[in-house]
Amino acid sequence: MKLKCFLVEQWMTDHENDCRYNLTDTCVEPLSISQLEQLTDCSLMDTIASMPLDYGPIVGSDDLRQSILSLYTTGDIDNIAITQGTNNANELVMMTLLKAGDHIISMTPTYQQFYELPAMLGCSYDLVSLDEENGWKADVESFIALINNQTKMIILNSPNNPTGTSFDDEWLKTLIDACRERQIYILIDEIYRGLADKTPSSIADLYEYGIATASLSKLYSVAGLRIGWIKASHQVIDNINQMRNYTIISTGLLSDFLGTHVLKNKELILARSRAIVNQNKDNLKAYLTHEKRLSCVIPEDGTVGFLHYHFDMDSTTLAETLQKETGIFFVPGSCFDKEYHLRIGFTRDPEMTLAGLKRLSQWMDEHHY
């Protein structure tokens, strides 16, 4: 395959280990097993110590799939495939359902995998631009207008990385109506979905050709378990489980067990995440009222936003200079093909995050921006 650099992931790998203020991370402050025990008032270590470090049930335990199903309103456990994070979930969907010559529709700015991996598989793509002036929304008609005879899949992220855009039920239903007759799949990476007071429906509960992917990495603070999943029709899940035999086999018994425990206690864990993320959003909102060199559409759901800076410097230089001179770590807009922006995460300790923002203002003062 013809390989293109995955800009945001490579930037994270190259820069994340050497910073004082991580203002860009997408995962809520990670939990340890002993923090999990405390938070859920439960002892796990004896079970963990005595469990064979074996594959476990290859398609995932019934218990894990049942716990995942509780996040949706329709279906049974055979509508769920277990994957190695959402990244692998998206890969498996694309590898299984797309072929050279197919056409897909996605958007920009978004997670590069959505159009680059189909391109590697020989697909063509069109991207709809999200409009910052309109709160990073996009008219559903702009997507529908791009559908052609080769269109096989529409690939979205809701909430979106980096803009936080969510697509509501009405918007989705209009898109579904335009896709149903041609049996066009709608794949939505819903990894950031579930913190808002009113969460939109999952595409997998709305549409028979809808495919939802997600994981425990962002809202559940246990990215290291590498537990992700796909919810789709029985036929799609059957095919994906076949493809898993050529790619990952299983995710292992230990992660299966811990992932199930996390989901069985999801309200406790999401409450912690919600508190951290909401505090960071409130702090940013207050901070921006007196910091006019920056602006941001602060989203209702999800863990990230796209900070706009109003001075003339390319985003790569800005992010690198900031990290070098202040220890502030941002992913630059250039990784999303959108200048004058930095991805901001609402995920880390609110005190540290606020201190980082104040340091940012101080740095702009020093450089007379």
Next chain:
Amino acid sequence: MKLKCFLVEQWMTDHENDCRYNLTDTCVEPLSISQLEQLTDCSLMDTIASMPLDYGPIVGSDDLRQSILSLYTTGDIDNIAITQGTNNANELVMMTLLKAGDHIISMTPTYQQFYELPAMLGCSYDLVSLDEENGWKADVESFIALINNQTKMIILNSPNNPTGTSFDDEWLKTLIDACRERQIYILIDEIYRGLADKTPSSIADLYEYGIATASLSKLYSVAGLRIGWIKASHQVIDNINQMRNYTIISTGLLSDFLGTHVLKNKELILARSRAIVNQNKDNLKAYLTHEKRLSCVIPEDGTVGFLHYHFDMDSTTLAETLQKETGIFFVPGSCFDKEYHLRIGFTRDPEMTLAGLKRLSQWMDEHHY
């Protein structure tokens, strides 16, 4: 992609959880963390409890890659990519280096992924038949004769699943001489390598276009950690680490830590595996001296062999009937496109394995075979 059922993996998934005598497993009897602690005289639980369940270093920790490097004679840690088991390692190599129109050469019987996944990517393939009469060997000239202008990769398994075939240094050097000028990659899945007294060299230590894949799943008894790896040139590893961003991101800090511990104590763990596997091979050899309805080329290395039965019944019916009537679990030769054979594993408790073999003889007696 056009998906074909992965026969052996699907058979395992469908049959492995309901048996009394597992005579076919490829992984040496799995270890728990507390067994690992006992075997390596080391306490792990405090570290495990306090570790953040985070991605960990994205390309794998230096410590893990250094421990893997100790299995080879050349290179540095940037010659190692970390993967989700060997299955994903092979997938990443194929996804990164193969494209539609390329030609690959593999063998039969072997692990179906080696030719089926390239075929899904649009490659053509030729297979060399291993010769049971000649101890499941194959003449290196048979492989060389199949090389054409489109040949991009030769894909082998040494020791081989299911036959146990190993390719020695002299054989490999002849193949390398025929591949070097055309820069043909030789990918060898070496997951079963390392139990014999005299282990052949790794292809990644012999050849600049050699790629070795392996994992902790078979000989190290910790398949559930899903730690695998690729050893290859810096250029290949760089590209594979880019491809990982589109597919798995990382394997997680907990598995990275436990995998490193396993490899740092590899001699203790391999000694346990060697004792189990050698006892099972000795038992099978003794058993076959007075069981003439069966024969087997018992390999020097690896954890599996291919048992030949000398009566007329298709292997799928035989395996299903045995499992139903006696609880004996075998993978039938049909999963490897080779009738009158059953894959036998030397991996499980020797007493149980021998009891299973005796039950097999009794069953053949009852049915007058």
